[in-house]
Amino acid sequence: MQLIEQKCRPCSGQTPPLTNKEAQDFLREIPGWTLKDSVIERVFQFKDFKGAMRFVNQVALTAEEEGHHPDIHIYYNKVRLELTTHKIKGLSENDFILAAKIDVLINTTAAV
Numbered sequence: 001m002q003l004i005e006q007k008c009r010p011c012s013g014q015t016p017p018l019t020n021k022e023a024q025d026f027l028r029e030i031p032g033w034t035l036k037d038s039v040i041e042r043v044f045q046f047k048d049f050k051g052a053m054r055f056v057n058q059v060a061l062t063a064e065e066e067g068h069h070p071d072i073h074i075y076y077n078k079v080r081l082e083l084t085t086h087k088i089k090g091l092s093e094n095d096f097i098l099a100a101k102i103d104v105l106i107n108t109t110a111a112v
Contacts, residue, residue: 003029003100006093008066017090026096033099038090040099041082044106052079058105066101068094 003026017038018026027035033042046052056072056079063069071082081102083095 003097004104006097008068008094008097010067011085011087011092011094013087015088015092017085017088018092023091026093030096030099030103032103039082039084040091040095041080042099042102043078043080046077046079049076052077055079055105058108059102062101062105063098066094066098068098070098070102 023035023040027033027040030040033040044052044055046055052074056074059070059072059079059081068083068085071084073080073082081099083099084090085092085095
């Protein structure tokens with residue numbers, strides 16, 4: 001089953017973080033995202049601040065639906081999203097599921 005078709009699962013904190021190899025395997029399914037230590041991140045650029053904020057609001061709604069939330073950094077027309085599972089101090093499959101769902105949002109938002 002593809003990442004986009006999955007739903008984030010509640011994290012008990014008991015599941016170990018993904019290994020680097022597992023993270024690299026999932027990363028192949030979400031082009032544009034990069035792996036840095038125990039975080040995946042991607043920068044999105046928009047025409048203006050309003051476009052960036054529309055995107056951030058869509059990300060917020062999706063994150064709430066999934067029960068998994070990114071760290072969001074806004075720089076006028078750029079948005080940097082970071083995903084990690086804080087409870088396990090590393091990456092989980094949820095991070096990649098949410099990243100895939102965010103990638104769908106970018107297709108409905110005016111990105112540069």
